[in-house]
Every structure is written in structure tokens, then in C-alpha cells.
Amino acid sequence: MAKTKPTTTARKTAGVTQPHYEALQVNLHVSNPVNLIGEPGTGKTTVTNLIAQTNEWHIHTILPSIMEPQDIMGFPAVDGGVTTYAPLHWAVELAAQENALLFIDELSTAGPAMMKPCLRIIHERVVGEKKLGKGVRIVTAMNPVDSAVGGMDLPPALANRMCHVPWTQPGGTVASGLIGQWPATNPLNLDPEWEAHVPRYAAIVSAFLNRRPEFENSMPTGAQANKASGPWPSGRSWEMVVNLLAGCHGTNISAEGRLMLISGCVGEDAGLEFAGFEENVDLPDPEDILADPKKAELPERSDQTLAVVTAVSAAVTREVTPDRWVAALTYFGRLGEAGQLDVAALGVRNIAGFQSEVGDVEPPSNLEVLMPILKEIGLL
Secondary structure (H helix, E strand, O other), X not given: OOOOOOOOOOOOOOOEOOHHHHHHHHHHHOOOOEEEEOOOOOOHHHHHHHHHHHHOXXXXXXXXXXXXXXXXXXXXXXXOOEEEEEOOHHHHHHHOOOOXXXXXXXXXXXXXXXXXXXXXXXXXXXXXXXXXXOOEEEEEEEOOHHHXXXXXXXXXXXXOOOEXXXXXXXXXXXXXXXOOOOOOEOOOOXXXXXXXXXXXXXXXXXXXXXXXXXHOOOOOOHHXXXXXXXXXXXXXXXXXXXXXXXHOOOOOOOHHHXXXXXXXXXXXXXXXXXXXXXXXXXXXXXXXXXXXXOOOOOOOXXXXXXXXXXXXXXXXXXXXOHHHHHHHHHHHHHHHHOOOHHHHHHHHHXXXXXXXXXXXXXXXXXXXXXXHHHHHHOOO
């Protein structure tokens, strides 16, 4: 997947950190749906079009507020005695592209009848019955409800499908830009192999939710119900956090931009708590453990141990080879020898089902402490 390039250029000004630009870059990089929320005239549409132009992506813009449901679903047609829906020309064009961008503008002014088809477009990349590829990025934009023409709050089911990025322009941006000195944003050194980091962040999120289960699924209700039209914690939004953190792993993203990604998916309360937890959990990279399982450091805290075992298991299941499988078992055996039998057993169970894929390999000798478990699950 192509990297996103800088979104603006400058004549005299040096690159500056703008967290909302960073957050947009990362969302586009991992192809996560993103909603830009800002007052009229702050450049949401301009920047989105400029990104597509800079990256040479095909772009198509729709405004649900002036469309009818059939403009999304298409019209029924009979083919061979079977009724289906004829795909729309713009959806066909998008689906044919390796890299493209669908821009859904003025989302908060769309009526309920049009927000319903947007549910599937944003989450599943399906327009009517036409499936768009993962290379089609989806960006929506809206003004705050009180400054939009006929604006309304997003339904919780729609809001929970996107990362919400507050869109502002720093003071002086327009004044400088009008004389040709638009500020240049610092481009992020995004890793095209970002998915390799998913197991690490999945484990961190899992460890956090084990400690704070009240944040696992927590749609705002009662006096806080209005917040459900923005970011809030759910299984889906935590999965977005995992992918976005993997997408910016090892980059030069600012602390503000990183927190904007997290809070933009699960809300400010959960986002701040998770950020504090992640800063202190200090997990090793699972790939480092698999590279040298006999010397890898063993975690001291129970929450760290569970997270590490989860990460190592996920890394192995993502890419199963005999060497990686045995390396994981070797590390789990060391945990068992250190007295952490329950967590070690969990790791063994997580990868035991892949024995048929690795062939006839012998488990490492240090698994003796886990012998009863190994016999129970059929490894011995």
C-alpha cells in the first residue's frame, strides 16, 4: 500500500507539527475510516482533495444530504431471472483502483434515510452490492452540529465505525498562506509492513481491557448519551486503536497526534487511561522474543506476562513456521519454569492447534514442567 505524502508545501516556512494532519496520515496509511470534524472553511475538503492529488489516487466525492437511497444502493435489475442491484458508475470506478479515496462530505447534514446506507459503506466498504477494495480509503467530513446547515448528531452505530479527528487550523495559517507561505507538515516515516506490529498492540490493548473491563464496551447513555455521536469504546473501536498504533509504530508522530488517534476511536476518558497504561506496561517486541527465546527477558508483573504471552501467540499465528512455533514453546517453557504455569499454559494452548501446519517437529525439552498440559492437549 502506497505511503501518504506531505499534504502541503511551503516556500519559506519549515515543517511544523500538526497533530490532526498526522492523525489523518496514519488513518489513510492503514485504510481506517476517518471523520474530520471542524468549522466551515478550515480546509477539510481542500486537504482531502490535495492528498489524493499528491498521491495520484482516484477520488470521488459524495454528499449524502442531497442524495436518495437509490443513489447508494443502485437500481434493481433482472439478470437471468434473478433480481439484483445495478452497481453505480462511481463505485465501479473506485473498485477498479489499486489506491483510491472516497470522500463523504457534510455527513452531519444527511438525513436518517441516507445515514443508513453509509453504515455499510464506512465499515464494510460496500456500496449497494459492490465491494470496494481495501485500497479505497474512506474519509468523511462534517461541521459541528451547531454550525452545520440542518446538522444532526451521528447515530451511535455510525459514529462507532470511524476515528474522529478534530480539524483546526493554527493561528496565522491563512495569513501566511495568502502570501504563499502555507505551513508544511512533517511527513511521517510510515512503515509499509505495519501489520507486522499488530500482535504487539493487540496484546497491550488486551492487557488494558483485562485490567479495566468497564472500558471494553461502554456506549455513553443517560446524561452522557450525546457523546455516543462521537468516539466511544467498543470491540470495533479498540480494534481500530490496535491497527492505528501498529500503523504509526516507530514513526516520528508527535505525542499529541498519537493520543488523537487513540481518543478519536474510544473517547477521551478511555483514551487517556489507555495511554497512561501503555506508557508504563513496557512490553518487549514479540519478534525479539521469537528471535532468541532462550535469552529473552521474562516479565516481572502478571499483567505484563499475560500481555507478552498474548503478543507472542498472536505473532506466531500470524506467521506460522516450525522455527517460530518451537521458539514460542521454548519461551513458554521458561515461563513455566519461573513458576508462571497458568499463563505459560495459556500460551501453549493458543498455538497448539497449529501443530499440523509445522509438521513433525519435537517440542523443546524445557516444557517438562508443563507436561500434564501438553498431554491434555495432545502435544505429547
